Amino acid sequence: MAKLTHILVVPFPAQGHVMPLMEFSNQLLINHGLKVTFVNMESIHNKLVASKLEDHHHKEEKEDSRIHLVSIPERDPDLGKFVEYVSETMSLHLEKLIKKFNESDDEKIDFIIVDAFVANVFEVAKKFGINGAAFFPTSLGYLALMLYFSNLIEAGDIDEKGNPLKDEDIKLPLGMPANSTIDLIWALWDEPNMQKGMLALAFNVNKAAKTAKWILSNSPYELEPASHDLIPNILTVGPLLPRERLGLPKGQLMPEDSSCLTWLCQQPAKSVIYVAFGSTTCFTHSQFNELVHGLELVNGPLLWVVRAGLTDEVTTPYLDGFKNRMVQRGKIVDWAPQYRVLAHPSIACFITHCGWNSTMEGLSNGVPLLCWPYFGDQVHTENYICDNVKVGLRFKKDENGIITRSEIQTKIQELLGDEGIRSRANKLKDVIKTSTSEGGSSSKNIEDFINCIKL
Known part of the structure; x- marks a missing residue:
């Protein structure tokens, strides 16, 4: 041989x-x-x-x-x-x-x-x-x-x-x-x-x-x-x-919770807000608090990946309360089979840290993006998404460097209502499919x- x-x-x-x-x-x-x-x-x-x-x-x-x-x-x-x-x-x-x-x-x-x-x-x-x-x-x-x-x-x-x-x-x-x-x-x-x-x-x-x-x-x-x-x-x-x-x-370096795929099958088409910030993002107490409350203000089903280390706090009591209140319309997992999630027809948009793998997984499935970069190339990718190919929106921080709950609610609603962004995302999906x-x-x-x- x-x-x-x-x-x-x-x-x-x-x-x-x-x-x-x-x-x-x-x-x-x-x-x-x-x-x-x-x-x-x-x-x-x-x-x-x-x-x-x-x-x-x-x-x-x-x-x-x-x-x-x-x-x-x-x-x-x-x-x-x-x-x-x-x-x-x-x-x-x-x-x-x-x-x-x-x-x-x-x-x-x-x-x-x-x-x-x-x-x-x-x-x-x-x-x-x-x-x-x-x-x-x-x-x-x-x-x-x-x-x-x-x-x-x-x-x-x-x-x-x-x-x-x-x-x-x-x-x-x-x-x-x-x-x-x-x-x-x-x-x-x-x-x-x-x-x-x-x-x-x-x-x-x-x-x-x-x-x-x-x-x-x-x-x-x-x-x-x-x-x-x-x-x-x-x-x-x-x-x-x-x-x-x-x-x-x-x-994959973390165990994936595939139960979220079964949950997604129970949701209407293009209705679920998917939230995941990759493997290294770490939020401060005040920012994580605003994120939790901001997501709670949004109507519609929510799938959120909350891995260990996502916040610098040891305990997050308000997250536990949020989980209890979200039982009827949301699901929280430690880690998700992300590409399969983003390929699911129930996904409406993706709140992402703009890691390149996450960005490619989103664009390959024609999913509009809400950008929340953490560091380095992610900031560059946010600019690319929002300014070059125009398939997503960025959050605006307040005078204290915080993305507020009202900003989160407003931008999600704006993205979900923007058919131009969805149309451009679908065109990029076809471009990527052709290239591979x-x-x-x-x-x-x-x-x-x-x-x-x-x-």
């Missing part, structure tokens, strides 16, 4: 990075007959394995031997020390792993796909003469912005340490959403170690662009052509939406990529 092309895949250790790379890995297996070793920190690895076992509890299916989940030791939880972890600990263990695989001709690593935020890994691959591609999980626009780093310094928008020098929109090439220097990923933190860690991620992305043979983007060309044309060696392969495949991991269908731009790029690495 001929040796299968063996790909080593290394994501950044976070839900929004692991999921699309796992989906891409599954496509390499199912559609193209490649073998994948997927490497994670131990805690992420254990969650992936647990998720896989949970699926098998319901669906007895033989595990696909072509995907191998591997763990490496944990990093220090301090993001400021992340650079040190990538350049030393992660690199050391990956070097040992590659050496072990390369002892066997059948297991030898042929190619590496690395999240652009951990670009130092390419230096390990280079020692073994292994070519690689960088993977960027968010929008083309945000990638172009990060690669525009040196231009921002020259323009006086930021200094060489990434500190913002102006509180105004950055002048970007035509077609890219405007961005303020205070919204850049490294500028949103007061704590020096966090700033250092975030800035290091930006430098890593620039390093990845210079080192990798290609940059794979989790976005379709048709959504961001202007940004696409600014990025060298770019291959758009997205959106990489989660699909359930028996015997293969989905890339046979012969579409993303589908063709994946084919070309596979043909190149098989040579």
Whole structure:
């Protein structure tokens, strides 16, 4: 039997990075007959394995031997020390792993796909003469912005340490959403170690662009052509939406509560307000209180994902009261099978943190969006949604930086009554579907990529 092309895949250790790379890995297996070793920190690895076992509890299916989940030791939880972890600990263990695989001709690593935020890994691959591609999980626009780093310094928008020098929109090439220097990923933190860690991620992305043979983007060309044309060696392969495949991991790090799908089937078409803020958003006491009361003011059924850590409080008594009052017209879950939720005909709109995966899942189903970004690329995505493609609305904060309950009620009502936004969202749904269908731009790029690495 001929040796299968063996790909080593290394994501950044976070839900929004692991999921699309796992989906891409599954496509390499199912559609193209490649073998994948997927490497994670131990805690992420254990969650992936647990998720896989949970699926098998319901669906007895033989595990696909072509995907191998591997763990490496944990990093220090301090993001400021992340650079040190990538350049030393992660690199050391990956070097040992590659050496072990390369002892066997059948297991030898042929190619590496690395999240652009951990670009130092390419230096390990280079020692073994292994070519690689960088993977960027968010929008083309945000990638172009990060690669525009040196231009921002020259323009006086930021200094060489990434500190913002102006509180105004950055002048970007035509077609890219405007961005303020205070919204850049490294500028949103007061704590020096966090700033250092975030800035290091930006430098890593620039390093990845210079080192990798290609940059794979989790976005379709048709959504961001202007940004696409600014990025060298770019291959758009997205959106990489989660699909359930028996015997293969989905890339979800938290258990999904599928009971909400049964509940959705009991609701009228286009009636449910879906609310989910991703895996990292954390609200203050006052903001969470306004959110709860704002959602209670809205008429109609509500599905809300309230995971552990969504608020900085230990207990939320008013949330418990809200749950009791919402029994007749709403449902609250810890985590949802989001793509299946957004594909359900009962969904009317999506209140989102504007993570790129959530944005793509919403747009792929023609769902209007209400934007509530938390940090970094999410702010950029909000601008893209509201100002470029005009398929959603943004909330306005009061003088204390709070989105009030009345603002929440008003914007939901405004969005639900805007047929123009719904029409544009449905058109984008068709564009995305075409890009990922046979012969579409993303589908063709994946084919070309596979043909190149098989040579």
